[in-house]
């Protein structure tokens with residue numbers, strides 16, 4: 461994934477030169493300003509390095525806001541991001557399921573997010589794309605929210621984040637997420653942490669059992685894209701890539 465603190469062009473160059481198959485483009489400021497970005501330049505860099513694209517929209521939009529007008533404004537921005545991602549070759553785009561504000565129930569959350577996601581999915585479908593929903597932490601309400609959203613927005617896909625499944629929980633919840641939503645699974649994020657915070661550490665630097673995770677993914681015959689969402693030194697990212705490839709090959 462491009463580091464949103466840097467220019468997208470230089471991030472594509474680095475990712476392309478270092479042997480990755482695709483880039484997970486996050487349309488986050490300050491690195492990616494969709495009002496100003498040069499789509500042609502992005503496309504030609506992706507072509508130069510033969511990189512595929514996975515779509516990641518800005519996590520900070522106010523989709524959980526109780527005010528309808530605020531959610532509508534956020535949806536407008538989201539559509540622009542989806543359009544940009546489609547133009548540079550992505551077939552999907554995610555939305556993050558943030559914790560709800562106090563005094564609001566899971567039912568309220570399903571209403572807020574499904575309003576946004578129904579509209580976004582319709583828009584994405586016209587561009588030949590699908591929307592995915594990424595869970596943020598492993599708490600019980602996230603399962604209920606996801607379940608409700610998949611019911612209300614049938615073509616919505618699931619975006620698993622193994623690092624997030626390690627938060628607010630005893631033990632990693634990847635197994636539970638897969639048991640409930642494996643049929644909807646579209647894309648996966650991986651990074652390590654010690655369970656206290658979303659630290660985006662290299663694989664092996666936190667307490668996640670990566671061999672166990674790979675075993676699970678093989679059990680479900682997952683054959684899709686995986687992003688290493690690691691925001692420390694670039695050399696750590698390369699080490700994690702090599703380590704993961706080795707692990708993937710070693711597990712049958």
Ligand SMILES: [Zn+2]
Nearest residue numbers: 594621649689
């Ligand atoms: Zn993620």
